[in-house]
Amino acid sequence: MSTTTSHTPESEGPTRPVRLIQNEATTEIPVHLLFRDEPEPVPLRPSVVGRREGTGEQPRLRRPAPAQARHAPQVDPALVERPARVLPGAAGVVGGVCGLACGLATTWWAGALPPLVERALGLPLYPGAGLGPAQWAAYAGAGALGLFGFGGLARGRTGRAWVLGLFGRYRGTVRRTGLMWVNPLLLRRRVDVRLRHWRSEEMPAADASGVALRVAVLVVWRVRDTARATLGVEDHETYLRECVEAALTRVPVGTPGSGRGSVDAAAEALTRLVAGDTAPVGIEVFSVRPSRVEYAPEVAAAMHRRRIAALDAQHRATVLTSVVDSVEDTVTRLTMRGLVELDDGERKALVKDLTVAFCVGRGEAGGVG
Template structure:
């Protein structure tokens, strides 16, 4: 009995306008499991739903420019080898000293030269590997590998060594100039937590990976903040005051932009979003006006509800019988009384 062929389940891949799938943003991220896809989707209540900016396309990186282990050996092995070479040279000189110390044979000179060169290479290649740093090796301008060993380590003295910090680092930006969706000038301070993940690309793919990170922070901040207004003066629309949503969008964008140069961005959070000095006063007056209008609206709503409840109870219980004129007069008197008691709204006849 043959089994029925399995049905192929179609997989729908979400793509941006430039043809980049959102799943590609996490395809090269390290880790055992697949990262959670926090990409906002259209139709959800996420503040950046339908307005996320895809990462730019980068030129293809050199396939050989990927971090790999460099040639290195434990330091104690180099120390023992150098000591053995010096000991062998000393033993050879001790044997020939009583007879012909000043007239060594050619092979003896060659042996001494080789032993001396071996000792120089062994002791000259000793260095110290620090926790949180790596040695990037190059020979004649070509990348030869990276060494992340700690403690005493031996690296060939014929290669060029450059130390690079691979610890988790944080950087606080200076106030960055940006504009929101309504064109209002803003000043934003961003805190970025990052580290160097690929030392080869961080050193050779760009001239200065820290400068590249700073430029990308400014560009990503300008792109993300231009999608929403800083404040919603009318209605309850999403704004940039949702620091968590803004930070998630910045983190995704910066992570995608910095991955080709070997820099991993773990978090990018705005620590301060404020209006620029030239528009701060006007926006402050606008905020006060909106707050005052909302307060008056809430007070007026409460007064109307109280008047309606009072009139309804009086008439439903048969305490009073009112015609239309008397009802209007009672509503007016109750409204004036409630407003006067609260002191928040002017009287109806007050000019």
């Protein structure tokens, strides 16, 4: 049995240390983490991504994906108001007149024009070629020209706009005023772009304590983007109303009789919420302010009794404070001027009698008043 002994040649250099773990890897620790005063959770958790074994390559850190912020709902980004192509109204009038003139000339060509009309128009007498295919084609062209000319005439008004569409596709918005010519094949939708005030009916709401209220609000708004307001939602006025109702469920409204500061704070919060919800559909909201605040019918009676009880308690506390001050002033004056000399028992009896007398007097005065 032979024994084989292996020797390391000198040319191979020093012997490399043998790894105890074949897949071992080192992770670099930042220096600032060793000297922190208090332990804090590290926001970045190291994770190995694409490491090659046996190369000593340090693992790369994968940053966690940031939490996505909640954004308001958006409509089609390509749906943005743009000006439509229209012509001055004179072009439509000229086209219509040319259509009528072509129809009249075709009638004269066919010989169907009465002699009286020919003499009135100064036309030479022409026996006519009759109604053939050429005449009918000329009639069709003249009629189409006249219909396109007069049928495309439209009148633009201040504060109104036309939203144009063709086969379900948005073709632009017309904000011009005066007489103009619009392609009669386009579908027109009139939109009011003036500053508008909307006073709502009573809507359900609640105060900071959760008591049910009925609130009527005044909304100042206008249509800023006609394309989104008309095509982005089914009905932008209904959408605005629903946004106001949703905002009232999230914002506490001051109770009836509360200070102006509470109403201003609620109005500012309502305006901010409604403006953020309606901006994606082309509606610009300037103000949403509660104009009337009342308790809901189911809690109105109970809150009325509660308010009366609070006022009564406040009145009683005021009367009692006044009576105590009057009794104290009376007893102090009597003793300081030496009119009476009282021991503790007599002082207590005098205070009791004066308190009863003053309370009865205050009650009679209040009842008479």
